[in-house]
Amino acid sequence: MNLTNYFGDILAKQIGKSEMACRGLLRFAIQDKFGEFRNNIEYNDLIEIFNIQLKSRLEKIKVNELDQTIQVLLGDLRKNQSLITIASI
Numbered sequence: 641m642n643l644t645n646y647f648g649d650i651l652a653k654q655i656g657k658s659e660m661a662c663r664g665l666l667r668f669a670i671q672d673k674f675g676e677f678r679n680n681i682e683y684n685d686l687i688e689i690f691n692i693q694l695k696s697r698l699e700k701i702k703v704n705e706l707d708q709t710i711q712v713l714l715g716d717l718r719k720n721q722s723l724i725t726i727a728s729i
Contacts, residue, residue: 641723643681644670650716654709655698669693683717683725690714 648663655662671677672693673685681689690713698706717724 642679643686643724644679647686647713647716650713651709654712655703665697666694669697672697683721686717686724687714690717 644663644666645659648666649659651657651662651666652659666689667677669689670681670693673689690710694713695706695710698709703709
């Protein structure tokens with residue numbers, strides 16, 4: 641499972657931007673946390689990335705209903721925790 645594609649598509653639906661742009665936002669948020677882009681990201685790191693790095697980037701582009709958008713991502717992350725954990729191995 642490509643987490644950037646998966647969550648980028650969810651983010652795109654939430655904020656009304658293209659999938660490619662949202663995937664890029666996620667890639668940059670991951671890079672903000674680790675100093676480089678990584679494909680394999682642990683569950684707890686994803687929570688932090690959504691709450692801090694991605695939220696900061698979304699604030700900069702003035703996304704409406706920012707907290708709701710983050711909650712949708714976190715909700716899907718929790719719902720699919722076992723799949724995401726396996727994908728990061």
